[in-house]
Amino acid sequence: MKKSVRKKVSLFCSDYFFHYLMHHSEEFRRRLCMYLTGDEVKSSEVTYNDVYGSSKDSRKMILDVVVKDDQDRYYNFEMQNGCINEGDIVRFQLYAMSLVSRQMQEFNDYKEVKKVRQFIIYTGPLIRNFEHDYHIAQLYDKEYQVLMERGLLEFHILQIQRLEEMKMDVRFQDIQEAFWMFSDENNHNKKAKTKLGKDIKALYDEYLNSEDFMIYCNIERERRVIEQRMRDSKEEGRDEGREEGKIEEIKKMIYAKHGEHELEWLYDCTDAQLDRIHMFIFENISYKEFKKQIMEI
Numbered sequence: 001m002k003k004s005v006r007k008k009v010s011l012f013c014s015d016y017f018f019h020y021l022m023h024h025s026e027e028f029r030r031r032l033c034m035y036l037t038g039d040e041v042k043s044s045e046v047t048y049n050d051v052y053g054s055s056k057d058s059r060k061m062i063l064d065v066v067v068k069d070d071q072d073r074y075y076n077f078e079m080q081n082g083c084i085n086e087g088d089i090v091r092f093q094l095y096a097m098s099l100v101s102r103q104m105q106e107f108n109d110y111k112e113v114k115k116v117r118q119f120i121i122y123t124g125p126l127i128r129n130f131e132h133d134y135h136i137a138q139l140y141d142k143e144y145q146v147l148m149e150r151g152l153l154e155f156h157i158l159q160i161q162r163l164e165e166m167k168m169d170v171r172f173q174d175i176q177e178a179f180w181m182f183s184d185e186n187n188h189n190k191k192a193k194t195k196l197g198k199d200i201k202a203l204y205d206e207y208l209n210s211e212d213f214m215i216y217c218n219i220e221r222e223r224r225v226i227e228q229r230m231r232d233s234k235e236e237g238r239d240e241g242r243e244e245g246k247i248e249e250i251k252k253m254i255y256a257k258h259g260e261h262e263l264e265w266l267y268d269c270t271d272a273q274l275d276r277i278h279m280f281i282f283e284n285i286s287y288k289e290f291k292k293q294i295m296e297i
Contacts, residue, residue: 012188016216018079022065031175043070074099076118119156133162258287
């Protein structure tokens, strides 16, 4: 049974709270940027990528956050709760490329364009061929094992299910505690060891009583409507496919018996009329009489 809307949105490990946290914690954003680059980051701001999502529905399905740091470097952060499929992998790349394109509009000089880093915190089952806790993908010459020096795309995927593999780094103890908190719904109830961890717990309490929480509930309701529409559309497609296959078989039977090719009238038949074909196809009657018998009801 599906969780209620409020229960789903209230989960600590949901993309909703992660989205809220990214918007309301400058320190969390800053530390994430430092974790990805290994550099000192003094400040960051949430910006927007209006290229994302070719439709209103697609934007509601994804709650990613675009961040720009004090060195004008772009990041795309996303909490992914559902399974990552091939379509998601393509989407991640398109998102990152759109941020590269945005820089060209800002600087109008190829030399000024900087690497875009994308970070996916993934809570679902392990991705095929990605067996470890943390993977970084960049442009790479596979044959000669050479990394492209000016590669502009860098993808980071943290698989929460393999978090026990992560090596502790004293420089990033606080952000790694945040990852640990996201690895299990009950972890945030335990005592935090770092200031960032304590701040995140406090923000979670604020989140549950915020206006944003109600906005996220509305988004979740709309997500469910969209997902149901998608399921209905697929089912209709399967039904249409079955109907098409049924008519194609009937066409073969009529051609074998009567040698007729012009059979577009079959698409106007009801299910009952199509079922009658099996009653009359073996009768020793003309094609004209056969068609008449089918169309009589």
